[in-house]
Each structure stands twice: as C-alpha cells, then as structure tokens.
Amino acid sequence: MGKREMPAKEHRTQRRPQDSRKSQDNRRPRDSRRMQDSRKPQGNRRPEKSRRELEEVYYNPAKSMAGDRRGSGTNKKSSGNRKETARKGKKKDVLGLILAGLQGLVSVVFMVMLFILDMLPIEYLGIIAVILLLLFGITLATQLRKKGRHIGGKIFSFFIMILLLFATYYIGKANGALGKISGGSYKVDNMVVVVLADDGAEKIEDAASYTFGVQYAMSGDDVRSAVADINEKLGTEIQTVEYRSLSEQAQALHDGQVQAIIYNEGYTGILEEAFENYSENVKVIYQHSIKKELDNTAAQVEVKKDTFSVFISGIDESKSRSDVNIVATINPTTHQILLTTTPRDYYVEIPGISGGQKDKLTHAGIYGVDASMRTLSQLYDTEIPFYVRVNFTALIEIVDQLGGVDVESELAFTTSPDSGLVMDVAQGTNHFNGQQALAFSRERQNIEGGDNQRGKNQQAVITGLIKKMISPAMLVNANGIINSVSGNVETNMSQDQIQDLIKDQLAQGKAWNIYSVAAAGTGDEQVCFSYGGGALYVMQPDQASVDTIRSLIDRVENGETLEGSEIAQ
Secondary structure, three states: OHHHHHHHHHHHHHHHHHHHHHHHHHHHHHHHHHHHHHHOOOOOOOOOOOHHHHHHHHHOHHHHHHHHHHHHHHHHHHHHHHHHHHHHHHHHHHHHHHHHHHHHHHHHHHHHHHHHHOOOOHHHHHHHHHHHHHHHHHHHHHHHOOOOOOHHHHHHHHHHHHHHHHHHHHHHHHHHHHHHHOOOOEEEEEEEEEEEOOOOOOOHHHHOOOEEEEOOOOOHHHHHHHHHHHHHHHOOOOEEEEOOOHHHHHHHHHHOOOOEEEEEHHHHHHHHHHOOOHHHHEEEEEEEEEEEEOOOOHHHOOOOOOOEEEEEEEEOOOOOOEEEEEEEEEEOOOOEEEEEEOOOOEEEEOOOOOOOOEEEHHHHHHHOHHHHHHHHHHHHOOOOOEEEEEEOOHHHHHHHHOOOEEEEEOOOEEOOHHHOOOOEEOOEEEEEOHHHHHHHHHOOOOOOOOHHHHHHHHHHHHHHHHHHHOOHHHHHHHHHHHHHHEOOEEEOOOHHHHHHHHHHHHHHOOOEEEEEEEOOEEEEEEOOOOOOOOOEEEEEEOHHHHHHHHHHHHHHHOOOOOOOOEEEO
8 A cells, every 4th residue: 555655756856847847838938929019119218128138137137237238338338428419519619719819819910000001091991891790700609609510710810810820921012112212302323434345454453454434514513422432442542534525525535635534423315315336335333322312302292282293204215315204294173184294305404503504304314303303393383292213114114913904005016026026006096005005104216206205105195004003903913013113113202191192092092184294396406405415306496385384284183183184993
C-alpha cells in the first residue's frame, strides 16, 4: 500500500510547475495587449519604445536605471553645447559692435575733412551727415539683433568704412593740391648762361676761362646777381664784356667775340624772333633762379559779392612769355562774365619797365606776371587784382578729366602740324578731347585772322570749360581735375577765395552769362623796348575796339547783363 502512495505524491509534485507556467502564460498575453495598445498613437504623443525594449525594461529594472543615467548625461551634453554656442555668439556680437564703432569714427573723420575742404554748402554737409548717420544706424541694428550671426552687417560695415577711407584720402589730397596752386605771392626770374651748341662746355666749371657777354640795360640787377653767383661758385671772377642791348649780346656770341652770354631766360622768345633757329644753335650750361615777392592787392576782394577781373595767362615752356592774354571780368551777383582777349603782339607800353617806350604785350611777361597785369590794367583802364597762369599742356588733362568739351568755332579749317595735331575743325559745335582742344587753341597759321582768331578760339575753349565745370561733371571729377592742374596752374587767389567761389556756385546753382570780345588792330613793324635791335612785327591797337572793351567792362561792373551772352548752366 505504501508503494502505491508514492507515485501519487510524485505526480502532484510534477503538476505544480506546469500550473505555474500556465499562470505565467496567461499573464503574458495581457501584457502584450497592453504594449500593443501603448504603441497606438494618442494625439501628439511621440511613438513609444519597441516591445523588446519595454520587455527588457520590465524584466530588467537595473538596465532601465542605467538607461536613465545615459539619458541624463546626453541632456547635460546638449545643454553644454548650447551654452558654448551662446558664448561664441556673444563674441561675434562684440566684434560687430567694434566694427560699428570704427565705422562711426571713420564717418566723423570724413565729415571733419569735408569741413576742412570747405567747398560744400551747409545744406550739402547736412545731407551727407544724415546719410552717414543712417548707414551707421543700419550697421548698429544688424549687430544688436538677438538672432542670426550678423555676418551681413559686418560685411556692410567693412564696405562702408573702405569707401569712406578712400574718400577721406582723396579729399585730403585735393585740399593739398588746392593749396599748392593758390596764394601765389612771388615770381621767379631765371638767369641763364648759354654757349653755342657745338661748344665743348657742358657745365659752368668748363667755362671758367671764357669771356662772358652781359648787358645791364634790362634786368641789370638780376644780371649782376647771376655774375656774383658764378664768381662764388668758381672761386674766381669771370671776365665780362658789356653790350648795349640784347641783340648786340647775342650777335657777339654768334660772331665769336665772346664764348658765353648771360641773360634772363624770358628773353629767349625775343631772340628766336630775331635769329632764325636760335634755340637749336645754343645750349644752356648754367641757371640762377631769383625769387621776388609780388604786391598782392587781391586779399581784400570779397569774391562772393565784389566784381573783379582775372588775368588769364597761357604760358609757353619757358613760363615767361604769355601766348594767351585774356581778362575775365566777373560779377558774382549778376552772374555775368566778360572775356576779353588781347593779341600777343599788341604794341603797348609796359608801366614801370619800358619808361614810355612801347613793346609787344607778350614781352611784358618777361618781367613777371605783375608787369602783364599792369600793362592790361592801363590799356583798359580797370583794376586787375587776380591772375591765373596756366601751362596749356595741362589743358589736355583737364579736358580729359571732364570727359571732353564742346567748343563753338567761327570757322572751318584744318590745323597745321605746329599746333601739335593735324585735324579738321567744323564750323559750329565741335566736341574735343584734351589733345584736340589744345591744337584748336594753338592754331594760327591755317586760319583767317591769324593771332586775332587764335585768341577768339582760346576764348571759345575757356567758355566750353566754364560750361562743363559748373555742371555735375565737375563734382564727379573734382579730385582728378584739381590734381591735374596742380603744378601746371598758379594763382594769387587765396584758397579761401577759391573755396568761397565754388561753395557759392553749388549753393545757388545759377546759370552764368558769358560774353566774349577781342581787341582789334593792324599789323606793323616797330622797334621794341625789350629787343633794342631791328624792327619786329607788332600790332597797332585799334582805339575804337579798346574803347568798346572799356565800356563793356564798366557795364559789367555796374551790374548789367550783356545782350548776346552765351548761357552756361
């Protein structure tokens, strides 16, 4: 009996694990259903973890805890990255603010330079200041934004600063160039020693044993100064022979009576008139410059309201003889300009020089620009306080900077090679570049009227320049024009007076009336004071034309607008 009971007990023991597994099997499906339900999307909830991951978490709590720790570490790392990005953003903002500050500083410097230049009306300066302030505001706004890297604002600020720096540099350069051409208060006389072109002497030391021809009738003090300088340089006194006139002096060199002669370089033009190919037959071995102060009465002229006259002198390579003699009478109130041209060969007295004798007008330039001004003042009975001396080769650069100039020609003609360029000129309007304008101004051989017509052509070029210079082209090319004339133009007008004229024109913007007139005369041959030899070609003034010019000058000074004037605007 006992043996039979043992299997039953044994059977009961085996059934318990089976029931346990069933119990577990019954629970698992319910869990599975829950997991399936949890995977169903509910609203905007993110998708749940996979079944396998959930089971591992459910049956392995330790692994779940480790996962939580890894998630926490990831969150900390992400937070650290955000902080680092914020710190870098702050650094970039600081750089942007520094650029904005530099832009503001450069803007202030630019405005200061404009004030120093003093050529723009206060209205123009106000507009420029507002524009600069707006540009600064744009830069600052782009750098103060909370979002974005602000790279566009930094590039914008850098670009504006580069433009302002370049503009400031050129304004300073223009101001310096303006200072160079203005305020002329002295003249320079150059005394030279010349020998024949085939002479072996190349410098003054080579001529220490030569006999020098001199004359003290003209510029005697200057000749003595040159002799003293040569003696000091050589350490011995040179041997000299005195002659009564320049022509005798030059003839003595040609005949071999002396080996060298001393004279004012300005007389070269006179010698070229008397001796064929004079310049090609001699060479200069020494030069002595003498600087002399000029009487300046121009400082008292208020150019914005006083009528004034300017002597415009076109000079040749020696910078002494004047081949262009134009007086511009300007009334800034009525905006009337009278251009008066006088032939270079006009036979007139040179006050303070010729002692009542007559000479060519062009020879007055030998004794300085002040002598030419006195001569024309006496001729037309008017005061001429200002002068502008222009080396006409600078005309090429000025016209080209302006983009060419429109010139009215009274005649149709073809220029000669002596003018520097052979070209056809049409009657009426011609558009010239710099080289063409210069050739047109120089030509006198192939035109009817010769030197008289050349003077009228020069007036036409000046009229064209005035028209262009009061146009917007002047503002665009002002710096290039000022730099072009620097070294080629000189005037006794002060920098302040030039600035006042430009500022007044920009402020008013009014048109100008330009009237041109030319003195007339008849050809003749007469002895000239500056030469002292034979007769030279001159032009005897036509008194009626001189009286007409005097009347026109009076009318401009009295505030009249001359009928028939060209309009420049």
